[in-house]
Amino acid sequence: MSSGTRGDGTPILETDGLQKTFGGLTAVDRVDYRLPRGDIQCLIGPNGAGKSTFFGLLTGKLRPTGGTIRYNGEDITGLMPHERVRRGISLKFQTLNIYEELRVSENLRVPCQRRDEDTRTLIEEVADLVDLTGKLDQPVDTLSYGEQQWLEIGMSIAVDPELLLLDEPTAGMTVEETERTGELIQTLVETRDMTALVVEHDIDFVRQIAEQVTVLHNGEVFRQGTIEDVAEDPEVKRIYLGEEYGGD
Amino acid sequence: MSEKKPTLPGNEFLPSIVVDGLDRVFAPFNGPNTIGNSPIFWIAFLLVALVALAYPAVTTPFRVLNTTGYVVWIFLALSLTLIWGYTGIFSFGQTAFFGLGGYTFGVVAKNLVQVTGATNLALLAAVVLPAVFAVVVGYFMFYGRVSGVYVAIITLAVTLILELLFGRTAGPQYTIGAAELGGFNGMTNIPSLAFGIEPVLVELDPVPMYYFVVGLLIAGYLALRYVVNSNYGYVLIAVRENEARTEMFGYDIRKIKLQAFAIGGAMAGLSGALFASWNNFISPPVMGIVTAALPVIWVTVGGRQTILGAIFGALGLQFLDSELAAAGSEFSVVALGVILLGVILYFSDGVVPAIASRIEDRIGSSPDESVVLEESDA
């Protein structure tokens, strides 16, 4: 499943010395990261490694204390989240973030209506992609947890992004659902000219989709490489085991 | 997407030409974000409108005057429905804009009648000024990332401060042109609405004023229905339901809330201006804590996520309050508290949704509530 970079290899996303400290704690420590266009990459690491903070910096929810972020060559470090989305970034949140009181179709309508095409057609299209076609009229609380996750994935792609950030998309999913999710992401990247950066804990899932893996530890880039390289690395194993002894 | 239309309530016994006609006429105002989308509902709506319009012919001038006095406050309740019920901004200070609207109307109208004999643009000024003030207050709140209960606290503080400031404007030095602000005693002899230029004048005596206000209400109701069922309505609801998610679709949350808050301020200002014109008098307590709580209570009891909720809550509770006051003084306050408590405990969505769902249980729900996708507006 791994392949080389697609496109011309220019990075869609680049961070340079990115830093975030909270008081005395450095959560992200001078991270230099490049994400080539068209890739599917994963970000892994033990709890507390700084993955969520890193994502927060990418989306604009958090302001960095140092360093820059470049998107398609443009410095977006000072931009607000909605401005970044308008440039092509989209996020699937770590905790489920859908409109729980609304129906499936209404959930999809909110992102879809931003676009120029006919909203109804777009809703049906996205629903089809995430296998929710027959459930459009239903309130979302009638969906299974896995379906709700797919709904949110659908919502995050409904804005037609270039860069899709997914924060633990398979959390709580069954093995089948996890595999389906992996297929979905690959299809999206291949057919819609997207790039994906996924935070994940499920190693099988990572193996399924990732071309390159970055391991974060204590806010720093610890290792990078293919999943095979990284998974065999004894140092990587150590930092994962080490967390059992209170490495949170 | 299924093409089969579910059974419409009333379809069975209404001639299809009526059903189709009603559907076509009221289609722009139908949608899942409002209660009542069926032909039966619109027939009821037309009947109620008819009764409202016929009311002055069958009652005394006092009752027409009194009823107008209730209706002018509905716009204040509606402002809260829009910004709290639909957008999730809990403002406890809509009375600030109400009071500003009333005083602005008073000042502008008293000066304009000197020149033209009519109030003309005073009503417009009384809508614009509170809206501008709402933009200022809203800017500091939403662009300062204030949310939740702090919005309630800040807006309450604003209305109380305005009450205080206006209460200190006693004496002839606090005069704007021909209008003395009057301090604690209030501003009196505010002209009633009148349009034109001397000697061609249309003055709104009690009955024409009643029709004007009721007409505004009907128009406002339909306009709000259209807005909340549109894309814009969904944006507001999305902000209410989940700000973080909505922001990550590219929506500028701060701007959306500011816009909604400004519109709410304009509506509350309109309410205040109509009140000042109807009452010919306004005083600082309209911005005080007791008045500030009223729209919150009305909208909570009626149902804050529906437009009808504001209307029935405001009308019903004012009427009840007045009848109780005429009968036995202080119990009206107690009764209001009991009703509020009862509604929160047993009909937490409000009385109107509770009644609506009971009606739906009996006669079935209308298509637009189960089939969400109509021909969408691209």
Place this chain on the structure above:
Amino acid sequence: MGRDNSWRNASDATLTNSRRRFLKTAAGGSVGLSAMLAGCSGNGNGNGGNGGGNGGDSETITIGDLSPRSGPNALYGTPMHNSAQLAVEEMNENGGLLGREVELVDPDPQSDTGVYQEQARRLILEDQVDVLMGGVTSASREAMRPTISENQQLYFYPALYEGGVCDEYIHLTGPTPSQQMLPLVQYMVEEFGTEVYTIAADYNFGQISARWAERYVGNEGGEIIGEEFIPLDVSDHGSTINNIQDADPDWIMSLIVGSNHVPFYSQAESSGLNKPMASTVSIGSAYEHITVDPPALESMYTAWNYMEEIPTDANEDFVSRYRERFPETEYLNQHGFSHYVSYKLYEMAVEEAGTVEMPEVNDVLESGLSISTAAGELSLDPATHHLSHNIYLAEVGEDHSINFLDTTENVEPEWLRERCSLDTESTWDDPTSEFFTDV
């Protein structure tokens, strides 16, 4: 004066003419229709014209009374309410008015401006009262004034207030600072000195009264060395007391109002503030000498058109009748007295006019009436519709007993007369309705 007030008439004309025209025709028209539809529900009336007139039954005379028995102004309103009942009972015991029974319609306005407005509307438009009585604060009066003006309703306002109302339809039976202050300030300056510190409630009444104080103190060669306005909701007066002690005046002019301000006296007493005080607000209306423990009000000097303690035969007779009927009365204050006088004046005017038609009654009221009251002979000034009062100067003793020092008879509303000539410049159908605040 130098102010052009002609605009006031213009705006009022726009306001009132159209409403008046409407209500005359609509009262007749819609009453006809509703009478048809509702049968004899008591809502109809015989005459639709004139925007007022008899109540439901053409035999009884209806008096509308708005005296608050609940809320913060109940301590003023309860004596008023009692007076109303006493006066009406006395009228009916004497065979009624013009031989007709008098009916009192007296809802409780609850000290709430909104309720005042609605009840006034109800009394005027539905009950069609022959006369309206009541109101306590200027706010309540001003709130009702638009409805009173539009509907040409005869109205008596009994409370002390800041002065300045010049209105065809309103007669004012309470005292104003410009009447009370002269004898009081003269006495205080002569007795205690020229340096005065004023404390006043921070709203229209307090602010305007303070300007009167300044004016009269200045006239007597004195000086206001300090002036402090206390918001109505403040009940801790420590800082004010400190300021007064720092300023060290010869005496204090106290114009404080309301239940939050009354504690000032005991707080001043506890902090050893021993200055003589003068007031045109305390004692006679809120009867602090009864409600506050001695000797907090000791060395308080006050000037009133009425106090329960006035030692004349007429007053002792009045007080005993009043207390026999209302034994639980805490104090018969100015409001209670002036409200009673309102009823007596009305009775006198109606008997002389021979009718309850408001324009005719008003004409009699403007003819220069004199009436015997428990406070002596009073006359109703035709130009200003205000009473000329006998002002009683009194001192509060250590045990809070009242000692009368002097009486100034027939203190006329001179200041207002310079501005207000209702008898010559205003008619029932083309009325003046003004409120002068330019002290």
